[in-house]
Amino acid sequence: MRLRNKPWADDFLKEHDEVVVQEPFAQKGKWKELFEEPERPLHLEIGSGKGQFIAGMSKQHDDINFIGIERVKSVIVGALKKVLKADTTNTRLVNEDAEDLRELFDPNEIDHIYLNFSDPWPKNKHEKRRLTYHTFLEQYKEVLKAEGEITLKTDNRGLFEYSLVSFSQFGMLLEEVSVDLHADEDPLNVETEYEEKFSSKGQPIYRCRARFQ
Amino acid sequence: MRLRNKPWADDFLKEHDEVVVQEPFAQKGKWKELFEEPERPLHLEIGSGKGQFIAGMSKQHDDINFIGIERVKSVIVGALKKVLKADTTNTRLVNEDAEDLRELFDPNEIDHIYLNFSDPWPKNKHEKRRLTYHTFLEQYKEVLKAEGEITLKTDNRGLFEYSLVSFSQFGMLLEEVSVDLHADEDPLNVETEYEEKFSSKGQPIYRCRARFQ
Numbered sequence: 001m002r003l004r005n006k007p008w009a010d011d012f013l014k015e016h017d018e019v020v021v022q023e024p025f026a027q028k029g030k031w032k033e034l035f036e037e038p039e040r041p042l043h044l045e046i047g048s049g050k051g052q053f054i055a056g057m058s059k060q061h062d063d064i065n066f067i068g069i070e071r072v073k074s075v076i077v078g079a080l081k082k083v084l085k086a087d088t089t090n091t092r093l094v095n096e097d098a099e100d101l102r103e104l105f106d107p108n109e110i111d112h113i114y115l116n117f118s119d120p121w122p123k124n125k126h127e128k129r130r131l132t133y134h135t136f137l138e139q140y141k142e143v144l145k146a147e148g149e150i151t152l153k154t155d156n157r158g159l160f161e162y163s164l165v166s167f168s169q170f171g172m173l174l175e176e177v178s179v180d181l182h183a184d185e186d187p188l189n190v191e192t193e194y195e196e197k198f199s200s201k202g203q204p205i206y207r208c209r210a211r212f213q
Numbered sequence: 214m215r216l217r218n219k220p221w222a223d224d225f226l227k228e229h230d231e232v233v234v235q236e237p238f239a240q241k242g243k244w245k246e247l248f249e250e251p252e253r254p255l256h257l258e259i260g261s262g263k264g265q266f267i268a269g270m271s272k273q274h275d276d277i278n279f280i281g282i283e284r285v286k287s288v289i290v291g292a293l294k295k296v297l298k299a300d301t302t303n304t305r306l307v308n309e310d311a312e313d314l315r316e317l318f319d320p321n322e323i324d325h326i327y328l329n330f331s332d333p334w335p336k337n338k339h340e341k342r343r344l345t346y347h348t349f350l351e352q353y354k355e356v357l358k359a360e361g362e363i364t365l366k367t368d369n370r371g372l373f374e375y376s377l378v379s380f381s382q383f384g385m386l387l388e389e390v391s392v393d394l395h396a397d398e399d400p401l402n403v404e405t406e407y408e409e410k411f412s413s414k415g416q417p418i419y420r421c422r423a424r425f426q
Contacts (some may be wrong), residue, residue, distance in 0.1 A: 176378065204392075
């Protein structure tokens with residue numbers, strides 16, 4: 001449930017500046033300085049939602065630093081709660097619309113990008129809005145290190161099929177594909193809220209990992 | 214049902230030399246001469262089984278010449294019956310083990326290859342036997358024209374996931390992916406016998422088309 005008005009949300013996000021980056025554009029080129037261990041790999045989740053994935057990943061991988069971007073204020077407060085509860089120090093949240101990642105990150109600043117259950121924009125006329133459209137891939141390639149990777153998870157068949165072709169046509173290499181992730185029982189898979197909901201209905205979850213070259 | 218002994222099979226295959234190529238290795242480099250319209254594109258199905266796909270395709274695409282290879286004699290007789298029934302003149306069948314296609318075809322002789330419901334060889338130790346292992350891709354690339362394509366259909370999740378990665382790592386481009394072909398209701402899809410059987414059980418059918426570059 002996305003509540004439109006959470007008047008306390010602004011205050012809550014400001015209070016926790018140890019997690020929520022207050023001036024993210026000023027951080028461009030020096031994100032790693034925000035973390036206790038700046039030399040760790042830096043992983044970025046685009047669209048963190050209520051934060052179950054990033055909070056779970058930050059606990060599972062304490063040798064990686066994580067940044068989660070979520071544009072909806074009433075949603076990112078949920079992510080903040082989960083990160084606070086996880087009680088880790090390797091995660092930062094950003095409440096911004098990630099229209100162009102190149103405004104937030106310098107070239108080669110990120111090691112890995114996660115796209116979890118992104119809006120599928122199923123109509124052909126909205127193709128340009130899909131986060132795996134080539135204009136977005138150009139952004140990702142620039143902010144990622146050489147041979148940087150993207151991991152995509154979705155329950156949306158159309159977005160998955162589209163993204164595999166888009167990655168390939170952009171010149172990326174597929175490193176891993178699963179067309180029924182939960183049948184594989186990957187013990188390291190951290191579920192998002194959406195994933196938990198849809199997979200419990202028997203809906204297959206799709207995942208792929210692709211690398212720029 | 215694969216009958217081991219069909220003593221009449223040899224005779225039946227020999228009788229129909231208008232469809233069954235009797236000395237396929239002698240045809241290397243001049244396959245197109247077998248057809249009424251030699252300049253049409255030449256499509257090859259590896260593992261034609263009982264022939265429902267190639268017979269259906271030959272009727273649907275009378276502007277393409279088709280070759281179907283099937284190593285099991287007791288199975289290819291079924292394909293021969295279907296091709297005879299289809300009453301088309303653009304299909305030839307080959308009863309050989311297609312171990313190395315380069316013994317049967319010259320470089321650039323083929324326009325398109327179909328791999329339909331190939332043996333998945335699920336054990337890791339049998340990876341080399343999968344028809345999308347890189348040694349096979351090398352063969353396909355050689356006998357196909359420049360930018361030649363492969364279309365793969367399977368109900369086997371593991372083989373599909375493996376093949377997408379294998380194609381990509383080999384440098385091929387994905388042109389089309391479907392992780393539930395029958396949900397797409399492609400009116401041009403010609404079903405194989407296997408496909409009909411498995412999709413009627415609600416099993417998703419996977420398809421992809423990939424291009425050499």
